[in-house]
Amino acid sequence: MALRDRLGRARAAVSGAVAGALGRGIDDAAWEAVEEALLRADLGVATTGRVLGALRRKVEAREVDGSAGLVAALREEMAGHLAGAERAMRMGAVAPSIWLVVGVNGAGKTTTIGKLAAQQVAAGRSVVLAAGDTFRAAAGEQLAEWARRTGADLVRGADGGDPSAVVFDAVQRAAARGADLVIADTAGRLQSNANLMEELRKVRRVAGKGPGEVAEVLLVIDATTGQNGLVQAREFAEAAGVTGVALTKLDGSAKGGIAFAIESELGIPIKVVGTGEQVDDLVAFDPAEFVAALFDE
Amino acid sequence: MFESISGRLGTALARLRGRGRLSEADVDEVLGDIRTALLEADVSTEVVRAVVARIRSRAIGAAPSPALDPGQQVVKIVRDELVALLGGETLAIRYASKPPTVVLMAGLQGSGKTTSSAKLAAWFRAQGRNPMLVGADLQRPAAVEQLQVLGESVGVPVFSQPGDPVETARAGVERARSLGRDVVIVDTAGRLAIDEELMRQVRDISAATSPMYTFLVVDAMTGQDAVQVARAFDESLAISGVILTKLDGDARGGAALSVKEVTGKPIAFAATGEKVDAFEQFHPDRMAGRILGMGDVLTLIEQAERTFERGQAEEAAARLMEGRFTLDDFLEQLQQLKKMGPLSGVLGMLPNAPKEVKDAAVSDAMVASAEAIIRSMTPAERAAPEIIDASRRQRIARGSGTQVQDVNRLVKQFTEMRKMMKRMGGGKKGARGLDQALGGWMPGR
Numbered sequence: 082m083a084l085r086d087r088l089g090r091a092r093a094a095v096s097g098a099v100a101g102a103l104g105r106g107i108d109d110a111a112w113e114a115v116e117e118a119l120l121r122a123d124l125g126v127a128t129t130g131r132v133l134g135a136l137r138r139k140v141e142a143r144e145v146d147g148s149a150g151l152v153a154a155l156r157e158e159m160a161g162h163l164a165g166a167e168r169a170m171r172m173g174a175v176a177p178s179i180w181l182v183v184g185v186n187g188a189g190k191t192t193t194i195g196k197l198a199a200q201q202v203a204a205g206r207s208v209v210l211a212a213g214d215t216f217r218a219a220a221g222e223q224l225a226e227w228a229r230r231t232g233a234d235l236v237r238g239a240d241g242g243d244p245s246a247v248v249f250d251a252v253q254r255a256a257a258r259g260a261d262l263v264i265a266d267t268a269g270r271l272q273s274n275a276n277l278m279e280e281l282r283k284v285r286r287v288a289g290k291g292p293g294e295v296a297e298v299l300l301v302i303d304a305t306t307g308q309n310g311l312v313q314a315r316e317f318a319e320a321a322g323v324t325g326v327a328l329t330k331l332d333g334s335a336k337g338g339i340a341f342a343i344e345s346e347l348g349i350p351i352k353v354v355g356t357g358e359q360v361d362d363l364v365a366f367d368p369a370e371f372v373a374a375l376f377d378e
Numbered sequence: 379m380f381e382s383i384s385g386r387l388g389t390a391l392a393r394l395r396g397r398g399r400l401s402e403a404d405v406d407e408v409l410g411d412i413r414t415a416l417l418e419a420d421v422s423t424e425v426v427r428a429v430v431a432r433i434r435s436r437a438i439g440a441a442p443s444p445a446l447d448p449g450q451q452v453v454k455i456v457r458d459e460l461v462a463l464l465g466g467e468t469l470a471i472r473y474a475s476k477p478p479t480v481v482l483m484a485g486l487q488g489s490g491k492t493t494s495s496a497k498l499a500a501w502f503r504a505q506g507r508n509p510m511l512v513g514a515d516l517q518r519p520a521a522v523e524q525l526q527v528l529g530e531s532v533g534v535p536v537f538s539q540p541g542d543p544v545e546t547a548r549a550g551v552e553r554a555r556s557l558g559r560d561v562v563i564v565d566t567a568g569r570l571a572i573d574e575e576l577m578r579q580v581r582d583i584s585a586a587t588s589p590m591y592t593f594l595v596v597d598a599m600t601g602q603d604a605v606q607v608a609r610a611f612d613e614s615l616a617i618s619g620v621i622l623t624k625l626d627g628d629a630r631g632g633a634a635l636s637v638k639e640v641t642g643k644p645i646a647f648a649a650t651g652e653k654v655d656a657f658e659q660f661h662p663d664r665m666a667g668r669i670l671g672m673g674d675v676l677t678l679i680e681q682a683e684r685t686f687e688r689g690q691a692e693e694a695a696a697r698l699m700e701g702r703f704t705l706d707d708f709l710e711q712l713q714q715l716k717k718m719g720p721l722s723g724v725l726g727m728l729p730n731a732p733k734e735v736k737d738a739a740v741s742d743a744m745v746a747s748a749e750a751i752i753r754s755m756t757p758a759e760r761a762a763p764e765i766i767d768a769s770r771r772q773r774i775a776r777g778s779g780t781q782v783q784d785v786n787r788l789v790k791q792f793t794e795m796r797k798m799m800k801r802m803g804g805g806k807k808g809a810r811g812l813d814q815a816l817g818g819w820m821p822g823r
């Protein structure tokens with residue numbers, strides 16, 4: 082289902098799920114319904130508490146107009162947390178720009194790279210994909226298929242080889258060819274694995290050696306992820322200097338509220354959203370749309 | 379009837395603290411924290427509500443634990459409840475009477491189906507079977523190649539063909555049958571629970587292959603969505619169990635509880651890494667501790683319970699030195715011995731006992747035989763062994779399946795030991811005597 086369709090349903094559902102309980106005015110049940118909705122969207126206990134705290138202060142200051150006003154105030158409060166962030170995928174000052182894509186296993190890194198490559202090729206840029214996942218079975222073949230689909234170039238290394246060498250190689254070749262953009266895939270890794278995080282540090286270091294400029298380090302977060310997502314964001318940011326989040330699989334029944342927690346707690350902006358497995362299923366992040374969809378039932 | 383030491387001590391301690399049963403206030407105070415812990419572990423809100431309500435009714439009015447304070451006791455009740463919820467019925471794998479046994483793998487995108495398929499194939503091989511893998515994900519780029527590489531690494535053949543996934547799965551099972559392969563594992567494409575078309579497709583694959591087992595593969599990092607996913611896949615496919623993946627990470631894994639609670643299906647396997655050998659049986663007790671997160675509190679509870687047991691042993695030691703030690707106490711200590719290892723119970727507590735005594739190895743057979751003899755005695759005989767005459771001795775030997783001499787030896791040595799202990803407790807040096815007394819206190823030694 083397209084995000085837009087879901088949005089239509091979402092608007093209707095807000096008055097159902099949340100406002101329904103609010104009909105009697107802002108009593109305990111109403112607050113509980115709001116809390117429940119936020120928790121079910123995977124915002125987490127702490128972030129939910131913060132949002133509700135701010136909302137309560139508004140209610141106490143009589144800035145909220147009855148129960149119907151509470152829903153609007155909630156949306157406004159949440160949108161406020163997401164206001165003002167720079168969400169465009171950045172190009173560097175010197176070519177080639179390098180986008181490094183990182184995240185835990187199976188989050189959607191390789192697929193997101195395919196979609197990003199398609200968009201950039203369509204925008205007239207020459208794109209090189211770096212097959213920095215030399216570990217997972219057939220990860221190189223998977224990226225090769227995306228290169229074929231999108232018309233991007235591909236640089237691969239030996240299976241089991243050093244990922245930073247592949248990325249280095251890709252950057253060199255992109256520079257030699259005068260390419261605009263290198264998008265580097267990396268193997269999925271759990272942030273608790275110290276060796277793999279060290280490997281990622283090295284990839285980031287080598288990618289930044291020049292020529293070119295690392296313009297984005299994109300952390301891919303699966304919308305079904307629960308509270309571990311915050312830990313992921315913290316650890317990947319520490320190891321690789323994450324500049325933005327790609328929130329994938331938002332076409333499912335999961336709300337992706339953990340991305341709200343990541344942006345509002347850690348200040349890492351959500352940049353793009355994955356809405357399917359096909360090449361066109363990637364859109365720019367729209368805070369208002371996202372907040373409304375959080376309450377979709 | 380006689381009471382055991384622990385029973386006596388338990389009530390005494392509780393009286394000492396002047397506490398009754400767990401009150402509503404005691405319970406609710408802790409349940410607030412428990413609710414937060416479960417939510418932070420990603421247990422779904424509806425499951426948290428159900429579980430907390432159940433725990434509340436169980437905990438209120440529970441008899442106070444002699445070892446734990448009320449807070450700790452509630453946490454322990456929660457932990458035990460989670461272990462019970464996560465465990466229960468296990469999945470015993472049986473094989474189709476007409477081979478091959480078909481296993482279907484299903485789940486969301488990226489949950490770990492393909493990797494787990496290969497791990498499962500290796501597992502079946504280790505069970506002495508001849509598995510085959512079927513790649514029915516014709517959707518994701520290089521999904522079949524991935525399965526082929528993994529299949530090769532575990533030495534299991536992989537079948538796939540382009541075209542329609544349902545046809546491919548059917549053909550795969552046929553191929554396995556013709557090759558005499560007795561287990562077929564069908565890997566399918568990732569799909570969203572709300573994608574009606576793809577859910578219909580996997581139902582068709584299931585209908586075409588008649589799987590004996592259908593596993594839902596769930597990522598341990600999953601949040602609140604786990605309930606929707608579990609419900610939808612279970613309704614569509616009637617899953618037989620769950621494979622929980624990526625447990626090598628630091629996610630608390632509350633999804634396990636959500637999935638188990640809404641489907642009632644066992645969590646059969648735990649995947650703990652990307653390599654094909656990172657696959658094991660699921661351990662409900664470990665998972666319960668992990669979800670609850672309260673590592674410190676849980677450790678504290680264990681310590682408190684251990685200390686309590688030690689307290690019992692100390693009490694017994696005191697009674698021993700005052701000469702009030704009975705054969706019941708002795709039996710109790712034997713049971714502790716079995717739990718704690720060589721003489722670490724009462725004997726290890728004695729101040730002057732020589733090292734040889736503290737370290738003396740006691741074989742299971744010796745303990746068992748002594749236990750049998752004491753159990754064959756009446757309470758009166760246990761309390762006052764001097765009343766054991768010849769006919770009683772014969773009865774006890776018959777009852778315990780030992781010789782009369784064994785009974786004699788036990789009683790004699792117990793009596794000597796008690797005397798010696800009393801002397802020692804009275805401040806006299808008794809280490810040598812103790813050594814002698816214990817030297818042969820076990821029958822058959």
Ligand SMILES: Nc1nc2c(ncn2[C@@H]2O[C@H](COP(=O)(O)OP(=O)(O)OP(=O)(O)O)[C@@H](O)[C@H]2O)c(=O)[nH]1
Pocket residue numbers: 184185186187188189190191192193214217220267268269270301329330331332333354355356357358362487488518568570
């Ligand atoms: N429905 C849906 N599926 C997606 C989306 N993005 C990725 N996927 C699917 O998620 C699965 C995993 O995607 P990959 O791109 O292989 O993920 P990855 O992070 O590269 O995985 P590893 O390299 O194995 O760690 C694939 O089946 C993708 O088709 C999305 O936005 N929506």
Ligand SMILES: Nc1nc2c(ncn2[C@@H]2O[C@H](COP(=O)(O)OP(=O)(O)OP(=O)(O)O)[C@@H](O)[C@H]2O)c(=O)[nH]1
Pocket residue numbers: 186187217269271485486487488489490491492493494515518521566567568569595623624625626627649650651652656
């Ligand atoms: N750390 C860790 N990674 C795992 C585990 N199981 C699978 N993975 C990784 O998770 C990613 C996705 O695994 P796959 O087996 O491709 O998942 P899938 O469900 O088949 O994915 P799709 O077919 O794209 O839907 C890969 O990078 C695997 O190596 C696990 O137990 N621990």
Ligand SMILES: [Mg+2]
Pocket residue numbers: 190191192214220266267268269
């Ligand atoms: Mg990948």
Ligand SMILES: [Mg+2]
Pocket residue numbers: 491492493515521565566567568
């Ligand atoms: Mg797969």
